Structures are given as C-alpha cells and as structure tokens.
Amino acid sequence: AQTVTQSQPEMSVQEAETVTLSCTYDTSESDYYLFWYKQPPSRQMILVIRQEAYKQQNATENRFSVNFQKAAKSFSLKISDSQLGDAAMYFCASVTNTGTASKLTFGTGTRLQVTL
Amino acid sequence: KAGVTQTPRYLIKTRGQQVTLSCSPISGHRSVSWYQQTPGQGLQFLFEYFSETQRNKGNFPGRFSGRQFSNSRSEMNVSTLELGDSALYLCASSPLGGGYGYTFGSGTRLTVV
Numbered sequence: 001a002q003t004v005t006q007s008q009p010e011m012s013v014q015e016a017e018t019v020t021l022s023c024t025y026d027t028s029e030s031d032y033y034l035f036w037y038k039q040p041p042s043r044q045m046i047l048v049i050r051q052e053a054y055k056q057q058n059a060t061e062n063r064f065s066v067n068f069q070k071a072a073k074s075f076s077l078k079i080s081d082s083q084l085g086d087a088a089m090y091f092c093a094s095v096t097n098t099g100t101a102s103k104l105t106f107g108t109g110t111r112l113q114v115t116l
Numbered sequence: 117k118a119g120v121t122q123t124p125r126y127l128i129k130t131r132g133q134q135v136t137l138s139c140s141p142i143s144g145h146r147s148v149s150w151y152q153q154t155p156g157q158g159l160q161f162l163f164e165y166f167s168e169t170q171r172n173k174g175n176f177p178g179r180f181s182g183r184q185f186s187n188s189r190s191e192m193n194v195s196t197l198e199l200g201d202s203a204l205y206l207c208a209s210s211p212l213g214g215g216y217g218y219t220f221g222s223g224t225r226l227t228v229v
Contacts, residue, residue, distance in 0.1 A: 031215075033215040043222055044220055044221065045206060045220035047218070050217055052215060102213040103174070106159040108158050
C-alpha cells in the first residue's frame with residue numbers, strides 16, 4: 001500500500017517570493033511516479049509537475065520545480081516568483097506503474113495563500 | 117483538444133434516492149478513474165475502468181458502482197444515497213493509467229439532503 005503525507009495544512013508566501021511545499025511518501029514498489037496537483041477554487045485538479053521515480057534528475061516546469069530525494073522518500077515542490085494565481089490547494093500524489101491497475105494516492109493537501 | 121467533461125456540475129438529491137454521474141474523457145484516453153473528495157476524508161479512490169472493464173476498485177460499499185462504454189465515456193452510480201455521500205466527485209482520464217498521468221474534470225458537487 002502507498003501512503004502520501006503532507007504535513008503543512010497551510011502556507012503563505014508573498015508575491016514574487018519563493019515557497020516550498022513538503023511531501024513524503026511510502027511505497028514498497030520500485031516503479032512509481034509522483035505528481036503535484038493544484039486545485040484552485042474552480043475545483044478542477046490541474047497537473048503541475050510529474051516525476052518518474054527511476055529518474056534522478058529533478059523535474060522542472062517553468063517556475064515549478066521539485067526536490068526528489070528517493071532514499072528519504074521526500075518529494076517537495078518549490079514555487080519561484082510566486083504569483084497571485086498560484087493561490088490554491090496543492091496535492092502531492094503517487095501512483096505505481098503496475099501496467100494493469102493503477103490509482104492515485106493523494107496527500108491531505110496544502111493550502112497556499114499568496115499575499116501582496 | 118477537449119478536456120475531461122463531467123455532468124452535471126451540481127446535484128441535490130434526497131436520502132434514499134439514487135444518482136448517476138457522467139464523465140467524458142479526453143479523446144483517445146482508455147482509462148477513466150473516479151475519486152470522492154470530502155473535507156473529512158480528503159481524496160479517495162473509487163474505481164478505475166479501462167477498455168470497459170473495471171480493473172481497480174477502492175474501499176467503498178457496493179452502493180457505489182460504475183461502468184464504461186465502448187467510446188470510453190464512464191458513468192458512476194450511487195444507490196440508496198446517504199448524507200455522508202455528499203461530496204465532490206472527480207473523474208480523471210489517462211491514456212493508459214499509471215505513470216502516463218491523469219487529467220481531471222471539474223467534478224460534480226453532490227449534496228444529499
């Protein structure tokens with residue numbers, strides 16, 4: 001079974017500053033993927049970034065990057081140059097790549113506030 | 117490219133009734149998953165369908181069921197509604213599931229009164 005833990009229920013960052021959201025996970029599988037999803041008030045879950053567990057290189061998408069520490073089972077999200085539009089719930093999720101059946105396991109989420 | 121479409125957006129039902137929610141995945145996506153989101157339990161996996169077959173199921177009672185059609189569109193049904201079924205129901209589609217990633221719809225907000 002997989003578990004995903006987000007220990008920060010809420011975070012706040014000033015516009016243009018950098019913030020890091022934490023996530024730890026646990027899995028017995030060797031082939032898995034990790035994701036960060038953003039859920040604004042519109043409710044739609046939007047994929048922010050994806051990381052393959054077999055890749056040592058940290059994924060980056062524009063202002064969003066991750067710090068993937070496989071041995072520590074840690075997967076944090078860094079948002080640089082924060083913008084007002086970044087305010088949302090952020091969910092960390094994992095999925096095993098069994099090839100025949102898969103499901104996302106989500107953390108409890110971190111609510112990010114962006115202030116002027 | 118059209119996204120994942122869920123209908124209806126909002127639904128109010130009475131205890132004991134049944135409800136059917138619909139999800140149209142991205143064209144070409146064969147995997148459709150359903151999740152329940154509540155403030156207390158967070159995001160929980162309901163089930164996944166792939167090529168019209170249920171290939172994974174979460175820990176929900178038998179009142180929750182689903183199906184997938186040949187065009188990959190999916191429906192989920194909840195019978196004998198309970199107050200605790202009030203939630204946001206999210207559908208996600210994927211080309212093949214797993215590491216290919218998932219695209220979510222905007223969800224259906226179900227309120228049971």
